[in-house]
Amino acid sequence: MAATDTASTPTVRTAQLTSEQTRVIWLLLAAAFVAILNETTMGMAIPHLITDLGITALAAQWLTTAFMLTMAVVIPISGFLLQRFTTRQVFVTAMTLFSAGTLIAFLSPGFTMLLVARVVQASGTAIMMPLLMTTLMTVVPAHARGRMMGRVSIVIALAPAIGPTLSGLLLETVGWRWIFGVVLPIALVALFAGAKWIHNLGEPTHAPIDILSVVLSAFGFGGIVYGLSLIGGASSHGGTEAEAAAAAASTTMLVVSFVVGGIALGLFLWRQVVLQRVDDALLDLRVFRSANFSLAVAQLTIMSAAFFGAITVLPLYLQNVLGHPAIEAGLAVLPGSLVMGFAGPVIGRIYDARGTRTLLIPGAIITVGMLWYYTTFDEHTSIWLVAGAQTVLSLGLALSFTPLFTASLGSLEPRFYSYGSAVVGTVQQVAGAAGIALMITVMTSATADAAASGATEAAAGAAGTHAAFLVAAIVSLPLLVGAALIRKPEDDGVAAVAAH
Numbered sequence: 001m002a003a004t005d006t007a008s009t010p011t012v013r014t015a016q017l018t019s020e021q022t023r024v025i026w027l028l029l030a031a032a033f034v035a036i037l038n039e040t041t042m043g044m045a046i047p048h049l050i051t052d053l054g055i056t057a058l059a060a061q062w063l064t065t066a067f068m069l070t071m072a073v074v075i076p077i078s079g080f081l082l083q084r085f086t087t088r089q090v091f092v093t094a095m096t097l098f099s100a101g102t103l104i105a106f107l108s109p110g111f112t113m114l115l116v117a118r119v120v121q122a123s124g125t126a127i128m129m130p131l132l133m134t135t136l137m138t139v140v141p142a143h144a145r146g147r148m149m150g151r152v153s154i155v156i157a158l159a160p161a162i163g164p165t166l167s168g169l170l171l172e173t174v175g176w177r178w179i180f181g182v183v184l185p186i187a188l189v190a191l192f193a194g195a196k197w198i199h200n201l202g203e204p205t206h207a208p209i210d211i212l213s214v215v216l217s218a219f220g221f222g223g224i225v226y227g228l229s230l231i232g233g234a235s236s237h238g239g240t241e242a243e244a245a246a247a248a249a250s251t252t253m254l255v256v257s258f259v260v261g262g263i264a265l266g267l268f269l270w271r272q273v274v275l276q277r278v279d280d281a282l283l284d285l286r287v288f289r290s291a292n293f294s295l296a297v298a299q300l301t302i303m304s305a306a307f308f309g310a311i312t313v314l315p316l317y318l319q320n321v322l323g324h325p326a327i328e329a330g331l332a333v334l335p336g337s338l339v340m341g342f343a344g345p346v347i348g349r350i351y352d353a354r355g356t357r358t359l360l361i362p363g364a365i366i367t368v369g370m371l372w373y374y375t376t377f378d379e380h381t382s383i384w385l386v387a388g389a390q391t392v393l394s395l396g397l398a399l400s401f402t403p404l405f406t407a408s409l410g411s412l413e414p415r416f417y418s419y420g421s422a423v424v425g426t427v428q429q430v431a432g433a434a435g436i437a438l439m440i441t442v443m444t445s446a447t448a449d450a451a452a453s454g455a456t457e458a459a460a461g462a463a464g465t466h467a468a469f470l471v472a473a474i475v476s477l478p479l480l481v482g483a484a485l486i487r488k489p490e491d492d493g494v495a496a497v498a499a500h
Contacts, residue, residue, distance in 0.1 A: 021139045024198050025148065028091070028132040031190045033155045035098055035125040038183050039067065040163030042118075045176045052176065053111045060111075063118050065229050070122035072225040072429050073218045078130040079422030080209060080282045088198045090131055095191040098124030102187055106180040117180075130421040137409045137417045142489070143352055149406040150348025153398060158341040160311075165330045210275060213282035216268035223261020225430060228437040230254040284419040287412055292487055296408035297423060299360075299482040301431045303404070306371060306476040307397060309435030313443055313468045318386065321379050321461035332387040336394030343398040348406070355488035356403045363399030364483035368476045370396060374469040379458040400479075403488075410489040435472070443468035 046060045053060075081090055101121030108114040132152065140148045170178045230250050268283075275281040288294050311333070318329035351359060370393035377386065405424065412420045447464030455463065 020197075020199065024087070024135065025132075025139070025151075027190060027194050027198060028128070028135055029151060029155055031091070031095055031098075031187075031194065032128045032132050032152075033159050034183060034186050034190060035128045036155060036159035037163050037166070038098075038102065038121065038180075039125060040160045041167035041179045041183075042067070045167055045171060045179060048171050048176050049111075049114075053114070055111050062115060065226070066115055067118045067122040067125075068229065068429070068433060069222050069225055070119050071126045072221040072426070072433075074123055074126035075130065075425040075429055076217045076221055076283050076422055077214060078127050078425065079284065079419035081127065082131060082134050082418035082421070084209070087131070087135060088194070090127060091194045091198050092191065094124040094127040094131065095187060095194060096124070097121070098128075099184065099187040099191050102180045102184045106177055106184055126425070130418065130425050133405070133409060133421040133424065134418045137421070138414065142410060145406050145410060146348035146351030146402065147345060148348065149351075150344035150346070150402050152405065153344025153347070153402050154341040156341075156401065158337060160337065165327075165334065168327055168330060208280065210271070210280060210282050213268060213271055213275070216264050216271060217282065220261055220265030220268045221426065221430065223257045223264060225261075225433050227254050227257030227261060228430075228433045230257065231437040231441050281419075283422055284416060287416050287420045287423055290411040292411040292489065293408050293420065295482060295486050296404050296411070297427055299400070299479060299486060300404050300408070300424065301427050302475060302478055302482070303367070303397070303400060304428045304431035305435030305438070306367070306472045306479075307435070308432035309439035309475075310371065310374065310393075310469065310472045312436045313439050313465060313472075314386070314390065316443070317377065317461070317465040318383065321458055321465060322381065322383060322386075323458075324383055328383065332383055333390050335387060336390040336392075339391050340394040340398040343395065344402055347398055347402045351403045351406060351488070356407050356486050357484065359399045359403045360483035360486060363396050363403075364479040366396030367393060367400060368473065368479055371469065371473040371476050375466055375473055377462070377465060377469065379456075379462040400483075404486070407486055407488055435475075439468040439471055442471050 042064055046063070049055065049063065050060050085093075098121055101117045101119070101124065104120060105114055105117035108117055136145065136148050136152070166182070167179055170176070170182065230253055269285065272281045272283055272285050276284045276286055288297075314333060315329045318324045318332055324332070347359060370389055373389055374393075408424060409417060409420045443464040445464075446467035447460045450460035450463035451457070
């Protein structure tokens with residue numbers, strides 16, 4: 001049977017949110033915040049886990065790689081899940097998985113169980129953001145979407161900002177288990193509150209799931225993200241015979257991952273084109289028939305690659321080149337994250353009143369300009385200058401992300417909201433992984449070349465940082481063009497209400 005209604009599309013859209021809809025949105029925001037907060041706490045814990053669990057650095061890195069791989073596999077499937085099941089069912093499932101994974105991690109006796117816990121956590125996390133975005137687009141009137149999407153920006157910005165700082169504090173006081181122990185009760189409260197208060201916002205479809213599409217999606221997106229995670233190891237300069245052998249093995253695995261991932265992804269896309277003719281696609285690609293959606297997704301792709309790459313390199317530069325401890329490096333990027341988060345609702349209101357170009361054009365100019373300014377950083381740059389530049393960059397990103405999220409999904413028919421949310425989430429995950437892999441590889445390679453030429457450790461690190469930021473700046477240049485092309489969709493929701 002053809003699927004024409006979304007799992008959360010009401011028959012009549014009202015001009016104002018009901019108290020129940022408002023409560024649902026706040027619950028989803030809280031759940032998404034907890035999930036993203038958890039995602040950003042693991043990085044600082046890796047050195048402690050290596051010591052406490054007696055594992056190698058390579059094994060410890062799997063705690064983040066496995067999480068990222070699971071996200072890449074589950075997010076593309078979330079579009080179908082949001083169509084097939086009710087809002088309440090999806091929320092309870094996602095939070096149950098996340099809470100169970102958090103509990104397992106808190107109690108895990110060793111590395112293997114902790115790795116399993118991270119996979120379970122990621123399965124729930126991957127569903128939360130698409131569920132939040134789809135619900136917002138479904139229940140919020142078109143004229144108020146920018147303001148509500150601005151609240152999503154708070155979640156996206158503040159959780160990564162607080163995560164490393166909270167992680168560092170817990171690691172220095174009570175140990176790595178409490179990274180999960182602190183999150184667990186909050187997740188359980190969100191789970192029980194959602195089970196009680198979230199009700200169905202529409203009728204689910206009954207389309208059968210295509211198992212072959214699930215398998216192809218897993219190998220396609222998972223293979224590519226895994227390949228991206230191997231780039232650093234494959235490009236490392238092996239000084240010893242063992243290091244050279246490890247680099248060669250990593251290169252072989254990288255090639256295999258990209259080949260398998262590329263072939264599987266091509267087959268997955270072809271199958272979706274076939275299945276969407278009868279409305280049975282796992283990820284309906286008809287969302288790309290909207291030129292405005294396609295342009296916004298392209299802009300998000302470039303911005304995610306540049307942003308996640310730069311924000312990964314910056315703390316390394318602060319610690320390894322400027323010699324600041326981890327806590328100072330974290331505090332240096334905190335003001336920018338706070339600006340990005342709290343500016344979201346204001347920017348959302350401007351979007352509702354003025355549209356996209358008022359925000360996107362200055363946002364792109366600031367973002368590109370600051371990334372080019374980053375290329376001037378060296379081993380003598382003041383941490384205060386870095387913190388100021390990061391704050392200005394964050395403002396440029398804030399001016400961009402909220403209108404891009406809103407304009408992209410607002411360009412779609414309501415029945416495609418869930419698929420559009422899945423595409424946006426997948427793009428952010430894959431583009432972010434690509435940006436991180438590219439910039440870390442460039443930084444490592446340039447640092448090694450500078451060191452081989454006789455540069456001091458700090459000067460070599462500064463050279464690597466310069467090369468990485470130069471790549472980010474070059475990658476960001478198309479943002480200047482895209483910002484002028486993306487428009488705000490018409491307020492169809494308001495017109496529909498008036499017609500009723």
